[in-house]
Amino acid sequence: MFLAPQSNAVTATYSTTGFVALGVAETTQLGAKGVAVTYNNTMPMTVSAFVYIYLTNSAGQTIYIQLSRNSYSTGQNITSFFGLVGVTPGTYTASLFATTNSLVPVSPVTTIKVVL
């Protein structure tokens, strides 16, 4: 009568292999130069995730942070485009990764060199 359901059923197990970056490229959309990244959700559940990008200059300082929020169903690919508007022309290193809504990383960091 008083037996509670055993709560060992973990609702989600996040790992950095949950999201896979299928492609990262420097592109131009609507006249704005930026970086496009496509992530694939390999986890057996829908994940509402943030995709982050940050730029570091040659000194290693972070000079730009932006994020994109999407809901990824199982096996879905979604491309996020980050227009690097307002960034001083130069050569930077762009780093991208994805986290869940509760800020748990679900992908490794992917880097690309960007020339603006």
Next chain:
Amino acid sequence: MATIIALSLLLLPMSVSAQLSYHVYVITDKSSYYSGQTIGISGGVHPLGSTAGPGPDTAVFLRISNPNGTLVAIGDAPVNATTGAFMYSVVAGGTSSWVPGTYTVNATWGAYPPAVYGTTTFAFTVSVTSTTTSTTTSATTTATTSVTTTPTSSTTSYHSSSASTSNSSASSTTSSSTISVPTTVSSSSTTSTTSSVPEFPYATFAVIGLTAVIVGFYFLLRKHPRQFSPRPPACFVS
């Protein structure tokens, strides 16, 4: 009632063992940084009461926020599967959001929801060059440099106050040097006084010398009156 308590005690271990609890800790390699310095961030993710790691393919999400809460840096650091350790580094400065003050580092991990996190803080001060340019052009460079190159473990509010204290002491140093100027002037006036001493008293010495000659001649006349008496002309000599 006793039955309920007994059943609750029986169920308690089941609910605890159902899901492991983890804790996250994060530290920085120094307590204070200035612009351009590398901030070394490290930490660990362990099950409670254990030093083991959380297993493969997990990472922590790192956020660094300025004193106003603005995000100035983010990162994603992999966690060692067996030891639970993680490391990350970021260079301080680069944008106008890096204002002096206390910064917060937040490390979030959550392979098994809900996510857990750990935080730490560090102080950030402006660079040596910017501080030097912001100070006055008086000779206070050494004082300013000593303040900025030896950041203490205290918060930046303390730091900035100590910097302003240093500046005020520097300005007092300047004022004391200003005070020393009249001393220099007085010494120069002393020098001028020395240079205004009357020249050698030639007239006095001339008068004294002439008087001495007259007195000497007088005594000579009295001693040998015949030698200096006037002689009659030769036509009157018989």
